[in-house]
Amino acid sequence: MDIKRSLVLLFSSYGCFLFGQEKTIDTIYVFDNQMNRVKLFHPVKTISAEEAGKNSSNLSELLRFQSQVYIKENGRGAVSSPSFRGTTAQQTAFVWNGININSNFLGQGDINNIALFGYDQIGIKAGGGSVIYGSGAIGGSIHLNNTLDFNKGFHGSLFSEAASFNTYNNFVKGSYSNDKFTFKVSGNHSISKNDYQVEVDKRKTYSNDNGQYYNTNINIATAYKIAPHHQISWISEFFNGQQHYPVHFGDLENKTKYETQNTRSLLSWDWSTIKFSNSFKTAYTEENFQYFGNINGAETSGGVGKNYILKNDFNYFLNSKWNVNIIGEFQINKGNGAGSSGIGNINRSAGSIAGLLRYFPTKDLRFEAGIKKDFVEDISSPVLLSFSGKWDIVKWYDVEFNFSRNFRAPSFNDLYWAQGGNMNLKPETSYQFELRNHFKIGDFKLSVTPYYMNIRDMIRWLRTPAGYYGASNTNRVETYGLESQLEFEKKLGKHILKSNLGYSYTKSTDLDIQKKLMYVPLHKFIGNIDYQYDFVKVYVQGMFNGLTYTDSNETKSDALDPYFVMNAGVSTTFFKNYTLGFKINNILNETYYTMLSYPLPKRNYSLTLNINF
Template sequence: MDIKRSLVLLFSSYGCFLFGQEKALDTIYIFDSQMNKVKLFHHVTNITNEDAEKNSTNLSELLRFQSSVYIKENGRGAVSSPSFRGTTAQQTAFVWNGININSSFLGQGDVNNIALFGYDQIGIKPGGGSVIYGSGAIGGSIHLNNSLDFNKGFHAALFSEFASFNTYNNVVKGSYSNDKFSFKVSGSHSISQNDYEVEEAGGKRYTNDNGKYYNTNFNIAAAYKIAPHHQISWISETFNGKQHYPVRFGDLETKTKYHTQNFRNLMAWDWNTTRFSNSFKAAYTEENFQYFGDITGPETSGGAGKNYILKNDFNYFLNSKWNINIIGEFQVNKGKGEGSSKIGDISRNAGSIAGLLRYFPTKDLRFGAGIKKDFVEDFSSPVLFSFSGKWNANKWYDVGLSISRNFRAPSFNDLYWTPGGNLDLKPETSYQFEWRNQFKLGDFKLSVAPYYMNIRDMIRWLPTASGYYGATNTNRVESYGVESQLEFEKKFGKHMLKSNLGYSYTKSKDLDVQKQLMYVPFHKFTGGIDYQYDFVKVYVQGMFNGLTYTDSNEKRSDALDPYFVMNAGAGATFLTNYTLGFKVNNILNETYYTMLSYPLPGRNYSISLTINF
């Protein structure tokens, strides 16, 4: 990739032309204006809507089979949390169109309360990113991105699926654009009785009793070019979800449920010229939840969080080799607990200023460095930094280096929950090193990335002498390992063959006790083969998960045994715009767990229809 191509990618999200380019680029507007810059230095796995349809149950299933992320799920569709590189869910940042949307209460995102369909692309970035994406981006970040096309006219699509356990997934979307205006709308609805049965060890039958879930998501976005160099845009998302939490002991256990409503709204003004660009964003996000200790009774606890965000991203090219990027952000975070959510009515101001410098000395070499200072009310935050370099050494080998300091601010629950909150908590900080190697040989591509991470002052909830759990800082956690990916793609005539195989090894331990952290598997393999001939497509995908401890003492009797799960599917396109699909999940009918005591479904089926207009 030459330097001009690099610069095009750097600013392609703005749809503007660059210093040294001969004509304007009429491309795609991406709400996360930093994403293409990140891709110049870091590996990001992009999952398209077509890829998402292979694992259409929920976002948990998608991440489990198509990434190295470990997903801990309390039964299908229930509470679900991610783990990057041996870290916790609180150390994974969910980023919606460039805005960090981790819960102010828990400091994390519930994967099953984030819609799978509703985004144009899902990006998975391992490694720290706090300089750009803020608190929680320690182990990695998951990016939910929307985009708007210009000069594309009218398009619409419908995806409808019926699956085992009375599961229905429906998605509809439409868009229209001309040379100045772009509009897009989408909606999705998922519902499932989720009453699967699984045979456990010893011949016992497990029924996912009280496992019903349903959710609805709605997105609307628009952009307008008000002048040759100015564009305004707006995007809004509404999510409404309900989950019944599974029980293991039938009528002997009280059935519970959880409701959540999330609202996100973002407005942006982008100003682009040949040598500089500026993106000003104003965002409002809201999270509401209600917990019912008895599904037939009244709400027993709940909460409401509101976040007001202003963010400005300024870029300037000194010349064709040097780029300056300054990012400023200010937030007001508000939270209120209800019922037994003992958190009170609180408000916190937070701000940050970051500066990044990118240098392109030759067409094959690039460097980037950044520094950031956060200002969070009521506690001191560290100075963060990042450094990245990438060298295209020759046609068959690229090498990249990344060093960074990242952090996580204590959440509202960490600080204010009564009892157990701790106002004296320090923010978590981490130092990370990654060395990425990429080899190319013909139609094969291999990447190998060893990494090391040292986390200080990790926030954990541990038993106290008074009998309740309290938030405290753990001195040091060390995580190291390797991530690798082998890819192959070949087209010949009407045939297309594509395959990938990923492997990750993770060692993550509390240095005080020298034990592996809970729910961190040592080994994980993922892989898939896609084949297409003319109008027919077939695919097979598999996932192997190694031994996983469920406590902090490496107790083997309570550990999750290794398992291998394989899925397969096929689709045929007819009359140009209609695609009929069929898939089988867990072909081998494996009994497997990602969370102790809550197995995931055995063999199950689905049939789908996609219509493009």
């Protein structure tokens, strides 16, 4: 697919469609073809592979220090889930190269069973996005994206890390491309004994016994230009992992573990001309998981979930001001539970049709309106809406507004769990509005975004009169707050200074009982400062979380105390292609929790080596 002054240039030039002379340039192919369009109307924080190396323990650590998402982690490397704007993990969509990969069973993604390495970009988008990215995109979405380059020849890299608690990370990547063909392969293996200790107080020390983990991830991607306007692309990912769950009472408590094997494969045919583009995708995703109530015993419970997906994205330019985008999708979702789940063979079909109309009256003003209808077997799904706009008012100030209606379909566990599943559940729906104010003054960029969200029919597992927990539509949740970000970048000769500071205020209330939702800190602050002189780089990270309730009754005695954690690292590049780095995590030796009873490590260290060839 020769890149002409077409789709990408259209969006990068704010809708000024150019019918000028075609020009062939080097191509960067992005599997999530909607991402460039999304960025026109919504702020998306993009974390590069290089930035990910600063928090190389796992994806949880990366999101905790480089985004305003709250991460709840049951001990380092164990079960981990995100919270966007006061919502839960079920209201967060994980999107792999444009495909929603939330679990069929849980309706969410376990962050520590998603590899950190192997993606070229990690995108973080706060706010609703169900019109484009489907069920679960209520509070926000996390995007795991791969790219392919043409005309770049051969490149390779190796990243190796040795860290505290017998932790080792190794990642290798190789790629080759010419003007018509491109191929990329990467592999990552992480393993840790994870046996850290934390002095909780003068009388008690926590030991992360039975906390070891390992995981392996392989990515393969390729593309071929079969004709001037046609390209075939394929990408696959294979993940295998094992987590042992920490115990609190040593030999008096059964040691448990969890194993998972995930497969994702995507085949795409892209057709692009000067006036339209069409991307037809077929995908297969599979999740396998097994829980062992005793690490030396038989499997206690588990499941297999399979998804077969067809998706077509048609984009047409009526003229220089109007653009039409139609997205159709059909899925077959299958599940088969094991052991105590009581879930038998399940088959559910789902489809959707979405239309987006974009209008670019001037180069400084643009609008987008979207509508979508989902068709989920045995579930009544609402009509979804979105409306967005951006106005570059003056050189130093622009404003964006976004309104959307979003939803989440009940998961297999919500519907079919042996004791507590509810076949009569309604899908969750939400209305959200945000207004982003963006200022540019010299080398500074400041964004201030107030937002409001109302969630109806939230699915909660609550105790029933019979004593067991069951799923029901009982909660109404109202969330409002403020997100702000200050960026600075300055270059003087060989000196480069960059900083990124973020603050969020979040109030999320269960309207039925007028109490705050659990695990939603009222205040969160993150800060990242980078300094480079020639071949030496230094960085400092800081994170503050305010008081965080761990139950639905605002019990202060069980709340997580506020904490401030700081990391720092230094690296030096020699012989152009070799970089040696050293990191100190939790410099202040802070005792802190993101989940009650599971403290995260105190001061720890790592040594890294990166080779490019």
